[in-house]
Amino acid sequence: MNSALPDPVTPPSLRLYGVSVTSRLLLGTALYPSPKVMADSVKAAGAGIVTVSVRRESARANSGRGFFELIRSLNVRVMPNTAGCRTPREAIATAHMARELFGTDWVKLEVIGNDDTLQPDVFGLLEAARALVSDGFKVFPYTTEDLIAAERLRDAGCEVLMPWAAPIGTGRGLANPYALRSLRTYFPDTPLIIDAGIGAPSHAAAAMEMGFDAVLLNTAVARAADPVRMAGAFAAAIEAGRTAFEAGLMEMRDTATPSTPVAGTPFFGLDKS
């Protein structure tokens, strides 16, 4: 054993609002072909955090109870969202209802500004974030890649930011890699979770290679032909991407450089007559 070799480095685990998180894949619980497939996908993903929502209940259907019991049986942390909210007021009331129902002060804060893109309204988002932080919530804002919006959200007390990769449900991957890279560079110590727009495991791996801390996705797994297998594929991709980031990627170059040693190449110089 060579004592000069450094000890194997245990990569620091991800901490979100003081909570240590083992899996860097956060999974949504919607759009699956069945509750069983959803539950099996969460297990296959190894996800420790799943997103949930609140919706109008019908006394006849009483659909909330069965869903919540299934989620509880998975033994994962839940992150309620404020999906569909278009104003800070709606988002704030929804967050409070979710906190009471799910018994968590974590909230994935969404304030949507546009029907076609489901783009975050960063102005409304900031207003809602300020109010919820002062009400004791741990706010995970679903935001864009905008640096200044991110800075304001941090100032408002958001310890974690969740920039989009592309609009929700599009599966287009990292639409603006340059801006996302800037965001990562600008906030080296803020946990950044890529949320929405991921379509393929390669997209998730790319985000992790850039140094993002985690990926939150739903449709790419739920709408796969085989969601359970896809959940496993995403888990593998995210782990590979994270390991690659920690291992340090090589610098990209514009010109070729041989990998095989040049010195000692056979026939070197013979064609120069």
Added chain:
Amino acid sequence: MFNPSSRRTIETSERPSSACIHSEAIANIWQHHGNPRHPLMQLKVFVNGEATVTSAATLAELVAQCGFPETGVATALNGDFVPRDARDATRLVGDDKVEIVSPRQGG
């Protein structure tokens, strides 16, 4: 002509076992007559966007009358969250907009 005493008779005899009736038509008729608050009288409110006639005086009573469990649902009144333990003290007035929600799948 509208006769309050006859209306009350109809209410008690024809009201379904659930006092929470979704009926825009009935609600409109009663609303038109300036329904004063009275324990036996009904009130039109909106539950999850649906016009609903109820004899409930408080949000807690409405939740119970509509058949929701006390826990397992969360409530908002006119856009503001109402915590579970404040539902008893939250009195309803005509055209109140009540949201009653429960856990659901989300992304």
